Each structure stands twice: as C-alpha cells, then as structure tokens.
Amino acid sequence: MSTDEAVNILMVDDQPGKLLSYEAILAPLGESLLKANSGREALEQLLRKDIAVVLMDVSMPDIDGFQLADMIREHPRFQKTAIIFISAVHLTDVDRLKGYERGAVDYISVPVIPELLRAKVSVFAELYRKNRQLESLNRKLEQRVAERTEELRESEAQFRSLANSIPQLAWMANPDGSIFWFNQRWYDYTGATLDQTKGWGWRTQLHPDHVERVVEGIQQTWSAGAAWEDTFPLRGKDGSFRWFLSRALPIEDATGNIVRWFGTNTDITERKQTEEALIRSEKLAAMGRLAGIIAHEINNPLEAISNAFYLLRDHPSLDKEARYYAELATQELARVAHITKQTLSFYRESQQPVAVSLSEILDNVLELQSRRLQLNGIILEKRYRTKGVIQGFPVELKQVFLNIIGNAVQAMPSGGRLRVRLFPSIDRRNGRRGLRVSIYDTGMGIRAEDAKRIFEPFFSTKEAKGTGLGLWISRGIIQKYEGTIRFRSMRLREGHGTCFSVFIPAAMTAQPTRDTAAALVA
Amino acid sequence: MVHNRAVILCVDDEDNPLVLRKLVLQKAGYEVITAKSAEEALQIASSRGIDLVLTDHLMPGVTGAELARQIKAKSPTTRVVLLSGVNEIPLGADAADIFLSKVEGPDSLCKKIAALLSAPGS
Numbered sequence: 001m002s003t004d005e006a007v008n009i010l011m012v013d014d015q016p017g018k019l020l021s022y023e024a025i026l027a028p029l030g031e032s033l034l035k036a037n038s039g040r041e042a043l044e045q046l047l048r049k050d051i052a053v054v055l056m057d058v059s060m061p062d063i064d065g066f067q068l069a070d071m072i073r074e075h076p077r078f079q080k081t082a083i084i085f086i087s088a089v090h091l092t093d094v095d096r097l098k099g100y101e102r103g104a105v106d107y108i109s110v111p112v113i114p115e116l117l118r119a120k121v122s123v124f125a126e127l128y129r130k131n132r133q134l135e136s137l138n139r140k141l142e143q144r145v146a147e148r149t150e151e152l153r154e155s156e157a158q159f160r161s162l163a164n165s166i167p168q169l170a171w172m173a174n175p176d177g178s179i180f181w182f183n184q185r186w187y188d189y190t191g192a193t194l195d196q197t198k199g200w201g202w203r204t205q206l207h208p209d210h211v212e213r214v215v216e217g218i219q220q221t222w223s224a225g226a227a228w229e230d231t232f233p234l235r236g237k238d239g240s241f242r243w244f245l246s247r248a249l250p251i252e253d254a255t256g257n258i259v260r261w262f263g264t265n266t267d268i269t270e271r272k273q274t275e276e277a278l279i280r281s282e283k284l285a286a287m288g289r290l291a292g293i294i295a296h297e298i299n300n301p302l303e304a305i306s307n308a309f310y311l312l313r314d315h316p317s318l319d320k321e322a323r324y325y326a327e328l329a330t331q332e333l334a335r336v337a338h339i340t341k342q343t344l345s346f347y348r349e350s351q352q353p354v355a356v357s358l359s360e361i362l363d364n365v366l367e368l369q370s371r372r373l374q375l376n377g378i379i380l381e382k383r384y385r386t387k388g389v390i391q392g393f394p395v396e397l398k399q400v401f402l403n404i405i406g407n408a409v410q411a412m413p414s415g416g417r418l419r420v421r422l423f424p425s426i427d428r429r430n431g432r433r434g435l436r437v438s439i440y441d442t443g444m445g446i447r448a449e450d451a452k453r454i455f456e457p458f459f460s461t462k463e464a465k466g467t468g469l470g471l472w473i474s475r476g477i478i479q480k481y482e483g484t485i486r487f488r489s490m491r492l493r494e495g496h497g498t499c500f501s502v503f504i505p506a507a508m509t510a511q512p513t514r515d516t517a518a519a520l521v522a
Numbered sequence: 523m524v525h526n527r528a529v530i531l532c533v534d535d536e537d538n539p540l541v542l543r544k545l546v547l548q549k550a551g552y553e554v555i556t557a558k559s560a561e562e563a564l565q566i567a568s569s570r571g572i573d574l575v576l577t578d579h580l581m582p583g584v585t586g587a588e589l590a591r592q593i594k595a596k597s598p599t600t601r602v603v604l605l606s607g608v609n610e611i612p613l614g615a616d617a618a619d620i621f622l623s624k625v626e627g628p629d630s631l632c633k634k635i636a637a638l639l640s641a642p643g644s
Contacts, residue, residue: 299607303624307542
C-alpha cells in the first residue's frame with residue numbers, strides 16, 4: 001500500500017443535494033470521496049474502509065451528527081479519525097463541540113465556504129496520510145528490529161557454540177576486568193559455577209602462589225588497554241592443577257572505547273612437561289659429557305701412577321710392610337681405573353661389528369654370576385627362543401647384561417627367582433624387528449622416587465658399593481644399537497618384582513664405525 | 523725368550539708417562555727406545571730396526587694414528603700399538619694393530635704386547 005495514494009473522505013448528509021455540493025467542492029483535492037445518507041450508512045462505511053476524514057451534518061433525522069461522533073469515538077479503531085461537523089452556529093452546538101476538542105474535530109458553519117471546507121478537509125487528509133506514512137515506517141522499523149534481534153540471537157548462539165567447541169577455556173570480562181561470562185569448558189574443567197567464579201571470583205581457581213602476580217599483571221595491562229598474556233596453574237574439579245597460557249584481547253566499539261575483554265586459557269601442561277623433560281635430558285647429557293671429560297683427564301696420570309706402583313710393588317728394596325702398602329695402593333688404583341673405565345667404556349674394542357650371539361653372552365654373564373646365585377639361593381630360569389645373533393661388539397653387550405643381571409642378583413640377597421628370557425620381538429615405536437632380552441627378579445623392587453633417576457649418571461642405591469654408572473652406561477650402549485632399555489617394578493605386600501627389558505634391532509640403520517673406516521680410506 | 527729381546531719404540535709427548543712405560547716394558551725384558559714426538563719416532567724408525575711401536579694417540583703435531591699409518595707404509599711388519607685415554611676409537615686407529623685404553627693397566631699392556639709379538643708374521 002503506497003502512502004501517497006488518495007485517502008477516503010466520508011461525507012454524511014441526509015440531503016443528497018448537499019452531498020453533491022460537497023463532492024463538487026472537494027473533488028479538486030483528488031481524494032476518494034464516499035457518500036452516506038445516514039448515520040447508520042456512515043457506520044457501515046467506516047467499518048468496511050479506512051476513513052481519513054468524516055464530514056457530517058449535525059442535524060440528521062435518525063442519528064444526528066453528535067450521536068454519530070460519539071459512536072465513532074467509542075470504537076477504538078476510530079478514536080483518531082478526523083471529524084468535521086457542518087452546522088448552523090448555535091450556541092449549544094459550540095458548547096458541545098468543545099467536548100471534542102481533544103480529538104481531531106473541527107466544524108464549519110453554514111453557509112459553507114468552499115475554500116474553507118476544502119482547506120480543512122485537505123489538512124486532515126494530509127495529517128491522516130502523514131500518520132499512515134509514520135505508521136508504515138514504524139512497522140518497517142519494528143520489522144527491522146525484530147530481524148536484527150533474531151540475527152543477534154543467531155550470532156550469539158553461533159558465538160556460544162563456537163566458544164564451547166574450542167579446546168580452550170574462554171571468558172569475557174567488563175572493561176574493569178570483572179568476568180561476566182565463561183564458556184562451557186570452563187565449567188567442565190573447574191567444576192565451579194558462574195556465581196562462584198564471575199567478577200574476580202575466578203581467583204579462587206588460581207594457584208595461591210600466582211594470584212598476586214596475575215591480578216597485578218591484569219590490572220596494569222588492562223588499564224593501559226593492551227593485550228594481556230600470562231601463564232599460571234588453574235585448579236581442576238579433581239583438585240589437581242594444570243598449567244594454562246591465558247591471553248586476552250580488548251574488544252572496542254566504533255569509537256575505540258573498550259567495551260569488553262575476550263580471553264582464552266590454553267592448557268600447556270604437556271608442553272611444559274616436555275620442555276622440562278628436555279631440559280632434564282640436556283642436563284643429563286651435559287653431566288655425561290662432563291663425566292667423560294673428567295675421567296679422560298684422570299686416565300693419563302692414572303696410567304702413570306699404575307705403572308709406578310706396578311714397578312714399586314716388586315722392587316727388591318721394599319720390605320714386607322712397604323710392599324703391603326704398595327699392594328693396597330695398587331688395589332685402590334684398580335678401583336679408580338674401574339670407575340673411569342666404566343665411564344669411558346663407550347670405547348669399542350674393535351672397529352667392525354662382528355656376529356654376536358646374545359644367548360652366548362647371557363650364558364657367559366650367568367656363568368660369571370653363578371657363584372653369587374648359589375650363595376644367595378637364587379633359582380635361575382632361562383628361556384631362550386633364539387640364539388639371538390646380531391652384528392655388534394661383544395664386550396660392551398656383555399657389560400650391559402652384566403650390569404642388569406648383577407643388579408638383579410644384588411637385589412635378592414636372601415634368595416628369589418631370576419628369569420632370563422631371549423626372544424624375537426618388534427620395536428613398538430617403529431615396527432622394527434629385533435631381539436628382546438627380559439630380565440626379571442623377585443628382589444626388593446625399585447622405589448617410585450628412584451625409578452625416575454636410575455638411568456642418571458652417578459645415581460646409585462647401593463651406598464658405597466656402586467659407581468652409579470652401570471645403568472647409565474648400559475643405556476648409552478643400547479642407544480648406540482638404536483635399541484631401547486626399559487624397566488617395570490612393582491612393590492606389593494605379597495612380593496616385589498622388577499623386570500628390565502632390552503630391545504636390540506636386528507640391523508642398525510647407521511653404522512658410524514663403517515663411516516669412520518670409509519673416511520680413512522678417502 | 524726370543525721376544526723379550528724385541529725392540530720397542532715408545533712414543534709420548536709427556537715425560538713421566540713415557541719414562542714409566544719404558545720401565546714397565548724394560549722390566550718385562552724388552553729393549554726400549556723412547557721418542558717425544560711422532561716426527562722423532564719416524565727418524566729413529568728409519569735409522570734402525572724396530573719390532574714394535576707403542577704410541578700415545580693425542581700428541582702435538584702428528585697424532586699416534588698418523589704415525590701408525592706412516593710406520594706401516596714403510597715397514598708393514600712393524601707392529602703398532604695405539605694407546606689412548608679417549609673414550610672413542612680415534613679416526614684412523616685401524617692403521618695400528620691394536621688399540622688399547624690407558625686404563626687397562628701394566629699387566630694387560632704387557633700381555634697384549636707379548637701376544638702381538640709372538641703372532642705369526644713378526
């Protein structure tokens with residue numbers, strides 16, 4: 001419906017001649033002119049059509065103008081319909097007309113002046129048209145508002161589902177830093193409610209050691225309007241803490257004012273653990289290198305001293321007592337030599353690997369330990385499913401199994417079972433084929449706090465008896481074969497058990513010794 | 523005891539270890555000549571017969587491994603024992619007949635030298 005189109009003007013008079021004359025007067029307005037011969041007819045027209053202006057004679061036979069006006073006004077739809085009375089000016093009429101002053105009511109006295117009637121009708125028609133335009137505009141606006149509201153609802157719903165689907169904990173805060181919204185993951189992780197954690201309540205989830213620093217950091221950064229970042233541990237619903245990287249960005253309105261902060265917390269616990277493990281392994285590697293350097297520096301004077309005592313020990317000028325001292329010194333020197341040899345035993349006795357049978361090496365080691373096995377009352381259970389021939393260096397492999405089996409025997413001073421198995425196996429990390437040796441003992445087990453450290457250099461549970469190098473060296477040797485060495489230990493009331501598992505690939509991918517030989521030829 | 527009169531050339535840039543090694547070998551019955559560098563050792567080896575060269579690996583100038591290579595090039599039957607305190611077999615060590623760690627000790631040193639000298643081809 002166009003708002004420029006003609007509006008309806010209803011003319012009510014019981015005299016057809018008057019209706020005709022009004023029609024003639026109003027025709028130039030270009031509006032649509034409707035005629036009614038009585039009040040009843042007028043009401044029918046009003047109900048059927050939208051009427052902008054009612055032009056009525058006050059004196060009509062069945063329902064007079066005032067009665068008709070009252071009836072029109074009673075109807076809610078017509079309360080604002082403009083009414084123009086046409087009447088002879090009677091005092092009574094003027095008084096009654098005043099009663100309508102609040103509405104769009106006017107009157108014209110007879111004789112009707114055509115220009116005046118035309119002007120008045122035109123004003124009301126125009127008013128009606130304008131009102132209608134305004135209403136139409138309002139309707140459109142309301143429609144727009146409804147549409148926008150729906151869009152916002154949708155985008156809000158989209159935002160929420162997005163915010164809940166990300167792996168991070170997400171939140172929004174007011175410009176003053178007080179949080180008013182968290183995503184579902186926050187509640188899932190913390191087990192807390194919005195009431196408990198909104199505003200600054202989230203501080204209760206923060207590790208107490210970090211509260212002061214984090215809050216201060218937030219306040220400083222946010223008052224400057226800059227993006228914020230920090231890392232700290234947050235308590236989960238199970239009470240344990242995990243590390244999070246928290247970041248927040250200011251959200252600005254069109255004029256650049258910060259209206260809210262949007263933040264995420266990313267779980268970096270594993271990354272942190274990896275970093276720590278890396279630092280730890282680098283530290284261990286450095287310790288290993290240091291041990292090697294020190295041992296090497298000791299070797300030169302050690303050889304000279306050993307030779308000197310070797311000569312001194314049998315020297316004819318020595319009496320029995322002096323010879324005893326020299327003997328003691330020689331024995332202690334052998335201990336020093338043993339330590340440096342352990343540390344330096346990365347050296348290989350030959351340059352080319354040879355065919356080595358692991359079953360033979362294990363038998364050899366067990367033979368060396370046979371007296372101890374017997375003395376301690378240890379039952380030996382051997383199970384070889386293969387001869388276990390690989391390319392390698394027998395001395396260092398023997399050292400590996402001597403270390404592990406020696407530890408197992410020492411862990412069972414008052415008897416137990418030692419099970420040694422050799423079987424073909426596959427490296428779970430990469431699917432490579434190879435051989436696995438498992439050495440199981442029913443000894444004292446490995447304490448959880450020691451488990452992390454048993455491969456560290458100079459770590460020993462044997463008090464003064466051990467160098468703390470055995471397993472560290474064993475692992476170094478097995479790693480040269482691109483193999484693995486692992487263990488599991490259980491300490492239960494009904495008995496303890498420890499199992500070491502050594503995996504050696506059937507063939508090495510790289511053979512550094514060959515490269516050395518090739519470099520020499522070149 | 524034919525081998526006990528064998529001539530051993532001991533090479534090391536450090537005095538004390540060199541002297542002590544010489545004494546140990548002399549005690550085992552060998553005739554021992556010493557040199558304080560690979561260059562000096564090569565001069566001596568070219569002027570007289572040597573059965574075995576016992577050399578330290580890490581020396582200023584020419585290394586023990588290089589000395590072994592040059593000795594073998596001139597006289598393939600001369601035995602060479604490379605001695606070192608390092609924990610990795612040095613580059614070129616296979617020019618020598620055997621590689622020995624210094625921590626093996628005097629007994630082991632003498633045994634290995636005796637075995638090498640009595641092996642066929644010496």
